Amino acid sequence: MFQIIGIVLLFGLVFGSYIMSGGNMGVILHAAPHEMMAIGGAGVASFLISNSMTVVKASGSGLAKVFAGPKWKASDYRDLLSLLFLLTKTMKSKGVIALESHIENPKDSSIFSRFPKVTKDHFAVDFICDTLRMMTMNLEDPHQVEDAMEKQLEKHHHESIAPAGAxxxxxxxxxxxxxVAAVLGVIKTMGAITEPPEILGEMIGGALVGTFLGVFLAYGLVGPFATRLKEIIEEEASYYRIIQSVLVAHLHGNAAQISVEIGRGSVPSGAQPSFLELEEALSAIPNEA
Incomplete structure (x- = not known):
């Protein structure tokens, strides 16, 4: 919503000030199509040259994310903490054997199936299951597990942040x-140097539109889009950091309730459940779960 308001203000105030100062929009409107063709075409071409198809596709979905915002809401963080509570509690109270069926086949797991949005995130599920699998293999050094988790998170974050960098x-x-577009316009103008001053003035003005559009698009639209996308990706990364916090706390011997409380501290402030809210969510889980 704020992004749409920002775009409306951007165009309204920039072009409104130009019109109020006596500027002629006709010059811009006349030159904009071919100037945009040069700038936009060169921009798209350079974007394709410098990025893999994976990054190009992710950038397209990233632009949609700029307007939609982070995919994880407050309820999703509560669900994640509840899922981790059930898994760590099962492992601590019933042993490794009781957990194996859940981590080997999470799609059919009675625990994972309670939280469908979490299970739709393949990295989150794989991250949880791979880490718990390491624990079941008697890898008792918490630091080794933590290092392995950190490497997975760094790899995932590096791949996720690539569209924002692009x-x-x-x-x-x-x-x-x-x-470049402006220089082409100047070349065109110099080729018509014998024309009357009013025609040359219009041609020079059209050439300068290219410089204006390049700067306007860079600092008014594409740059802010990249910044917002990076911000969203950074916030979404905290979702996976919570998994790391809870499982490492569990590996250090903490009770399931203490482990998820440690994970609650990693939830972004705007979506962080209170201690009582988390207690209520955990209490609402049926005993048979």
Whole structure:
């Protein structure tokens, strides 16, 4: 919502100030199509040249994420903590054997099936199951498990953040591409140097539109999109950090309730459940679970 408001303000205030100062929108509207073709075409081409198809596709879905916001809501964090509570409690009270069926086949697990949104995130499920599997293999050194988890998180974060970096690189390139479009306009103008001053003035104005559009798109749209996408990805990464916090706390011998309380501290402030809210969520889990 705020992104849409920001875009409306961006166009309204920039072009509104231009019109109020006596600027002629006709010059911009006349030059914009072919200038945008040069800038946008060069931008798209450089974007394709510099990125893999995986990053290109992820950037497209990332733009949608800019407007939709983080996919994890407050209820999702409560569900994750409840899931981790059940898994660690089962492991501590019933032993490794009781947990194996859940981590080997999470799709058919009575524990995982209680939290469908969590199970839709393949990395979260694999991350949980792989870590618990390491624990069942008698890997007793908490630091080894923590190091292995950290490497998985770093790899996943590096891949997730790539679209934001790609968009930022495009934003950095757009002002220079705007200059390219402007130089082409100047070349065109110099080829018509014998024309009357009013025609030359319009041609020079059209050429300068290229510089304007390159800077405007870079700092008004694409750059802020990249910044917002990076912010969202960083916030979503905390979801996986919670898994790490809870499972490491469990590995250090803490009770299931203490482990999830440690994980609660890693939840982003805007979505963090209170101690009582988490207690109520855990109490609402049926005993047979």
């Amino acid at each position: 968009l930022q690189s495009l934003a950095d390139a757009l002002p220079a591409l705007g200059i």
